[in-house]
Amino acid sequence: MNPDSFFKDFVEENKGIIYKICRVYANDREEMQDFVQEVTIQLWKSSQNFENRSKLSTWVYRVTLNVCLTLSRKNKRRVDTVGLLSTDYIDDTDHTEQEQISALYTGIRKLNDADKAIILLYLEDKSYQEIADILGITVSNVGVKITRVKSKLNDIING
Amino acid sequence: MAELDLKELWKKGESSLADSKGFDLDKSVKSKSKDILQKIKFILTIEFWLNNVITTSLGVFYYFQFGAFWGIFTWVFFLIYFFYYTFLIKSINAFDYAGEVQSSLQKIYNYLRFYVLHYKAVIWITFMILPYAMAAYGFYLGFTDQVPPEWVESNGPKFEFTKSQAYIALGIILVLPFLIALGFNSLVSMIYGRKIKKLKSIINGLG
Numbered sequence: 001m002n003p004d005s006f007f008k009d010f011v012e013e014n015k016g017i018i019y020k021i022c023r024v025y026a027n028d029r030e031e032m033q034d035f036v037q038e039v040t041i042q043l044w045k046s047s048q049n050f051e052n053r054s055k056l057s058t059w060v061y062r063v064t065l066n067v068c069l070t071l072s073r074k075n076k077r078r079v080d081t082v083g084l085l086s087t088d089y090i091d092d093t094d095h096t097e098q099e100q101i102s103a104l105y106t107g108i109r110k111l112n113d114a115d116k117a118i119i120l121l122y123l124e125d126k127s128y129q130e131i132a133d134i135l136g137i138t139v140s141n142v143g144v145k146i147t148r149v150k151s152k153l154n155d156i157i158n159g
Numbered sequence: 160m161a162e163l164d165l166k167e168l169w170k171k172g173e174s175s176l177a178d179s180k181g182f183d184l185d186k187s188v189k190s191k192s193k194d195i196l197q198k199i200k201f202i203l204t205i206e207f208w209l210n211n212v213i214t215t216s217l218g219v220f221y222y223f224q225f226g227a228f229w230g231i232f233t234w235v236f237f238l239i240y241f242f243y244y245t246f247l248i249k250s251i252n253a254f255d256y257a258g259e260v261q262s263s264l265q266k267i268y269n270y271l272r273f274y275v276l277h278y279k280a281v282i283w284i285t286f287m288i289l290p291y292a293m294a295a296y297g298f299y300l301g302f303t304d305q306v307p308p309e310w311v312e313s314n315g316p317k318f319e320f321t322k323s324q325a326y327i328a329l330g331i332i333l334v335l336p337f338l339i340a341l342g343f344n345s346l347v348s349m350i351y352g353r354k355i356k357k358l359k360s361i362i363n364g365l366g
Contacts, residue, residue, distance in 0.1 A: 036187070125166065
């Protein structure tokens with residue numbers, strides 16, 4: 001099983017999406033690497049059946065989110081006590097901004113898994129239609145859920 | 160924090176992708192999957208090959224040792240299990256994280272639950288109910304003096320139990336099949352139980 005060059009280039013291009021999602025669902029750095037590894041395996045497996053019925057980016061989000069949602073189950077008890085990953089800090093930003101970004105990540109991690117998926121896609125600037133396609137829900141439901149999760153996230157961040 | 164700030168902050172957070180440095184795609188794709196379905200598939204594949212080797216060999220042995228009926232009977236069993244394992248393994252292979260994950264997992268969970276249930280039923284029937292039935296039949300023949308003449312004429316060892324030996328034999332006949340069946344039942348639970356429970360908790364979590 002050797003990934004061909006197209007798949008390699010494809011994963012390289014979408015590495016950012018994969019890491020961002022895994023970072024939100026994983027409890028620590030080691031677990032994040034495990035998630036990324038599993039997502040890559042499943043993307044490779046799923047790529048054999050990919051039939052261009054959806055956009056490539058939709059497919060990547062869908063596979064990555066579904067893998068993270070299923071893997072994060074096994075460590076469910078640890079989620080509420082999660083700390084920050086060292087990767088949440090950014091060297092070239094000022095201290096206040098670092099704190100805000102950390103607060104954002106901490107807030108997202110405190111949401112339940114389904115809400116995390118919604119807010120992730122919202123923050124990624126996905127259209128309601130795309131979010132509906134990725135999560136398998138109706139477009140009208142997307143709007144309602146985003147409003148609810150955003151308010152929940154603001155409550156968590158602002159204490 | 161205002162709504163716009165959330166997206167702005169998220170974008171700023173994106174630039175810190177230091178964690179993706181040193182990512183080895185080849186190694187990642189070839190590594191062992193932690194997916195629960197892959198673990199179940201691995202066990203099913205081992206059982207599939209054990210069935211292929213052991214049951215077909217037994218079929219040949221029975222054919223020559225006990226006659227065509229028992230040989231063909233064993234091969235029929237082999238074929239049933241061959242297709243059953245193939246079906247289960249194919250169902251797991253067909254699972255795709257880009258598809259309807261919850262309903263596909265639910266389907267696989269139902270198949271596996273039925274499989275384990277059937278496995279346990281076969282264990283209890285083979286290792287407890289059948290031995291009890293055979294022992295009961297033997298007692299019945301003995302008490303009613305209907306022992307087939309070929310058994311009496313056979314050259315095997317012949318002896319009569321004392322009363323205490325008879326009690327011990329009865330105890331063994333009653334307890335041993337139960338313990339063997341219980342042992343195999345626990346083995347199946349150990350192999351599949353936790354994995355199937357984990358699968359169920361994943362499905363519940365996705366709901």
